[in-house]
Amino acid sequence: MIRYLKNNEIDLKKYDACIQTALNSRIYAFSWYLNCVADNWDVLVLNDYEAVMPLPWRQKYFIKYIYPPAWTQQLGVFSKAEVHETLIAEFVNSIPKKFKKITIQFNSQNNVSFIKTEKRINYVLDLNKPYETLLKSFRKDRKYRLNQIKNKNFIVKNTTIDELILLGKLHYSYLKIEDKSYQNLKSLSELILTKGTGFLLGVYDVNNEFLGGSMFLKDHKRLTYLYSVATEMGKQNHVISLVLSHVLKEFSLSNYVLDFEGSMIKGIASFYKSFGAIPETYLQFNRFRL
Incomplete structure (x- = not known):
């Protein structure tokens, strides 16, 4: 089951352990990094932190939106097991409706062909x-x-x-x-x-x-x-x-x-x-x- 957790509900030890052991780990996704560069961030969590998807967000004119903070290039879904496209789809579909605009730069090991995306080169x-x-x-x-x-x-x-x-x-x-x-x-x-x-x-x-x-x-x-x-x-x-x-x-x-x-x-x-x-x-x- 995928749960949406507000920042103060996150078990940071389990969250960072997931990022640390992820096959597709990126330094941008650690809690200490996001605390430094994101205005706010929450997370989607699979079961007991088997996979996570950080959600950096801002608010403007009462509108909340997910954005890629400066000094981050690739976020998306992270797991120590291989991340299949069906799981990524579940995460994307679990993003709360309160976020009216979504911009996510997935990491290079996230296959997201099920939705329209823009290809970027690193x-x-x-x-x-x-x-x-x-x-x-x-x-x-x-x-x-x-x-x-x-x-x-x-x-x-x-x-x-x-x-x-x-x-x-x-x-x-x-x-x-x-x-x-x-x-x-x-x-x-x-x-x-x-x-x-x-x-x-x-x-x-x-x-x-x-x-x-x-x-x-x-x-x-x-x-x-x-x-x-x-x-x-x-x-x-x-x-x-x-x-x-x-x-x-x-x-x-x-x-x-x-x-x-x-x-x-x-x-x-x-x-x-x-x-x-x-x-x-x-x-x-x-x-x-x-």
Whole structure:
């Protein structure tokens, strides 16, 4: 039986255990993560937390709606057993009628062909190989860019979320990221550093000038490239390529998958593919209820 539970009714220990052991686990679905990035969230639960479907939601003009919070890409149904399409259909049909608009980005292992969805593309790279083998899969232009900056004496080291966010506001205002989303990102960064579930890397020149950097999430299966920024000088010197190369070296010969978190934008997708990443499809579901 599938039950709808409001947030204060959730057994968080059982819920997080389900996410932790799920075959299709995603860090975005943990309770601590959703507490940080979602305005509100409830959950649909199968029996005694055999499978769960988190429901992040907002309210506007007395209308409640399910939405994908900033800093989450894939949610949907999670279970330690294989999730069949019939079960996903039961979950979708169990979403309470009070939610008049629904937008769900299902994880890549949720098959939802029974409803109309929009196909979205993500890129992933398996890191269970030596760095030298991973490097062979880089596109020629990516290898060339990395060779170009070898003699620049740039340093890759831990950075702060304040530097990353300040740079984002200065150079990426066209993305129209809300202040609240930046506040959530800052809170999230503090949380992942405390929990050991992520890290922040920056690139600095010989004068310790910050040129750019990235924030990564880390769970037991997946590294997620969540947020990245660079100055104009950093872009010219391809410092984000240096960050990603550094991470690939650090986590090569591991059981991790690097999740690039996108993209549907042609230029960004090309950048991810240049590291040897392969496409992974996930589906977005939209529904309006009268």
